[in-house]
Amino acid sequence: MKFSFGNGKAARRFGCVALLTLAALMAAPAQFAHAQDTAAETDPENDPLEPMNRYFFELNRFFDTILLKPVATWYDGVVPEQGRDGIRNFLDNLRSPVILANDLLQGEWDRAGTTASRFGINTTVGVLGLFDPAAGWGMPKHSEDFGQTLAVHGTPEGPYIFLPVLGPAPPRDMTGVVVDQFFDPLTYIYWDRAKTVPVTRFVVNGIDQRARSLDTLDQIERTSVDHYATVRNLYRQIRKNEIANGQRDFDDLPDIENLNFDTNEPNSPGMRF
């Protein structure tokens, strides 16, 4: 995700705000966690801005219907698969520095090695990242972002927030998106220049990802009794899985042993994710 800054001064001010937010989040995970616990008692979904979030959710859906989805469908139909894969590989390769920085900040040395090797191999043998030979050589791609890094170091997600264009962006992950800009060489290369390249990257990335999830998103929409709540839950579960780098934690599951309609226990506590 790419922000286009109007000018360098605004960018620096934005950066300051972001870093202050970050410092506050990192310095006070305990209070934050406590605040979240108390919030959870009244609102098990931790979604205090739900009406606003739902409004933006519908707004995004509207623009998706009239603009993004038609463009993505067209892209999916017109651009051959090799072309789309090349674009995907190229964009993923461009993101390598951000992934590497976060691998390192999480102390994931092996994964950092993989990311660095992938970047080296795919940029050269893979013709500037258009191909992904490294994946075939036992170095499959993985993703990281600063939101995950914060989570690894104990920062809770915070209340759910859904933003126009960006989608689900709770404070921890929103901070991550902002900080990741500073790990990205392109941010500095285009700091004082026209933002054509970063904007193009953002737009093409969005179209490609939408094109890759046409069926999945349709299916989720059609099979949900509450589309917004389903997306919120999917976002949280998927983030949790990404933060754990795909390692399942089966000790963390809710207690289901005595769960049925006939027990005389009081209402089960709000189980939350």
Added chain:
Amino acid sequence: MAIAMASRLTGFSRWALAAPLMLCLSLMALPASASTDEAKAFVETVSEKAIAIISDKTADKAKRESDFRALLAENADMDRIAAFALGQYLRTPTDAQREQYRELVETFIVKVYVTRLTDYNDEKLSIFGARERGENQAIVQSEIRFTNGREPVSVDWWLIKKDGGYKIFDVNVVGVWLAQEQRSAFTSVIRNNGGNFDALLAHLSTQIGKAEAGELPDVASAN
């Protein structure tokens, strides 16, 4: 971010890396016990039956749904699944509402999963690990490997014993527990209607109605 998330739903790459590692770990940590063997055998049988149902090109949608319903009735703990999906509203419905809810939720689940499982017809599930969870529960880890070279999809099965044998309670597909997703939507509907349970029943009926009317893609057309 929503878009990025969805694409992660469809293609999970890190699993390719994690799977062999977890296989080794599970082989080291868990000596094969009679109970995990039982759990694995159960998942193997059920998954083969499920894949056979959705891959049956001669059956129409109604036949597939009724076969799938029978499979679930036999092998899933539907009472517990239905109870879990209500979260903190477990005690909200009256007896009559509860009866209706049980009916609707079963139909809903059958329709949703016959649709969602279409992707996996003619594929095979490989089981690579299992562990017990307390006395009555087990987790079986597996993945679906695609013949067309698509990245494998990880599937974890959460089983609980009922009447002496294992039943399915929940299934995790690429990191997402389906019953938890279901519960999130169900409780949200009730909460946003001021705790009115009938709102959930109405929503379920509407979704099922849409499926009947063909707004859900038919398995045959999706093949």
